[in-house]
Amino acid sequence: FGRNLVFHEEVDSTNVQAKILARQGAPEGSVFVADCQTGGRGRMGRVWVSPPGANLYFSVVLRPSVPPVRLSQIPLLAAAAIHRAFGTSVEGVSSMIKWPNDILISGRKVCGILCEMETEPDMTHFVIVGIGINVNLQDIPGEIEAVATSLFLESGYEHSRSDILSSILNHFEPLYEEWQEAEDLRDFLPYLERYAWLKNRDVEVEHYKNTLSGRVQGMSRTGELLLEEKDGTVIAVSSGEARLCKG
Ligand code: BTN
Known part of the structure; x- marks a missing residue:
């Protein structure tokens, strides 16, 4: 390049x-x-x-x-x-x-x-x-x-x-x-x-019109953020802006 x-x-x-x-x-x-x-x-x-x-x-x-x-x-x-x-x-x-x-x-x-x-x-x-x-x-x-x-x-x-x-x-x-x-x-x-700043942290992600929240488990093979929601379900978030939850 x-x-x-x-x-x-x-x-x-x-x-x-x-x-x-x-x-x-x-x-x-x-x-x-x-x-x-x-x-x-x-x-x-x-x-x-x-x-x-x-x-x-x-x-x-x-x-x-x-x-x-x-x-x-x-x-x-x-x-x-x-x-x-x-x-x-x-x-x-x-x-x-x-x-x-x-x-x-x-x-x-x-x-x-x-x-x-x-x-x-x-x-x-x-x-x-x-x-x-x-x-x-x-x-x-x-x-x-x-x-x-x-x-x-x-x-x-x-x-x-x-x-x-x-x-x-x-x-x-x-x-x-x-x-x-x-x-x-x-x-x-x-x-x-290894260098993921969000790993194991509680975050909120603005994903289109929704706010998704959970603890970051990691990343999928296709680059989605894997979030564990309060009830234990793991969801894959494809895009958005993540911020840390306070507390
Ligand atoms: C972001 O974090 O919101 C992305 C910022 C990207 C900025 C770079 S500077 C070079 C290139 N030209 C632009 O107008 N934006 C990107």
């Missing part, structure tokens, strides 16, 4: 850029990076605060040759790649993967992933994997101060954004190749569960 890499000082959103270029045929593994974004987007229609000079904002174009039902596994794969990259490139911190697509350090978010899928006229798909990482950010904006952090704040030293980017891309590509050959996430589950 990254053999075709485009850098912009400023864009609206690297996901939007990547999507436009993917529609025009940008090859798999193309990477779009920006120093800042004027319209950075998060999941659930939220804004991704994207100031210049300190962070990483980038998007990778994937053209997976797998059945479309498997595409929802890609955020977890990306999370595993980022987690590995942090493990090798960032000293003194231990990060955790929060299902389905965040990386946390000390319970605060340091990285978010926004995957967007599109079907081409020939019925193949491309997926834009958008990754935002707070790298050297020193002052977390007030509105997210309680829930966000940066690699700098957690490790106590500044990081080279390009080293972190290349480390992520170097970890992501072989994982992705392995995943395409596999049937599901089975081979990645031990890793994903």
Whole structure:
């Protein structure tokens, strides 16, 4: 990944850029990076605060040759790649993967992933994997101060954004190749569960219009969160936003 890499000082959103270029045929593994974004987007229609000079904002174009039902596994794969990259490139911190697509350090978010899928006229798909990482950010904006952090704040030293980017891309590509050959996430589950921040915790998950609650047992082979409800039933949640229950 990254053999075709485009850098912009400023864009609206690297996901939007990547999507436009993917529609025009940008090859798999193309990477779009920006120093800042004027319209950075998060999941659930939220804004991704994207100031210049300190962070990483980038998007990778994937053209997976797998059945479309498997595409929802890609955020977890990306999370595993980022987690590995942090493990090798960032000293003194231990990060955790929060299902389905965040990386946390000390319970605060340091990285978010926004995957967007599109079907081409020939019925193949491309997926834009958008990754935002707070790298050297020193002052977390007030509105997210309680829930966000940066690699700098957690490790106590500044990081080279390009080293972190290349480390992520170097970890992501072989994982992705392995995943395409596999049937599901089975081979990645031990890793994903070992570093799962939600494991054995009581959570509430917003899943469409419902709030599901229970204790997290783990993850299914297809990437669903397995929740044990109060009556002992285990349900598999395919998507949503999980938050810890207080108490
Ligand atoms: C989230 O946690 O809500 C996902 C955040 C994803 C942010 C990244 S930054 C690069 C790419 N471009 C965007 O507009 N969003 C993603």
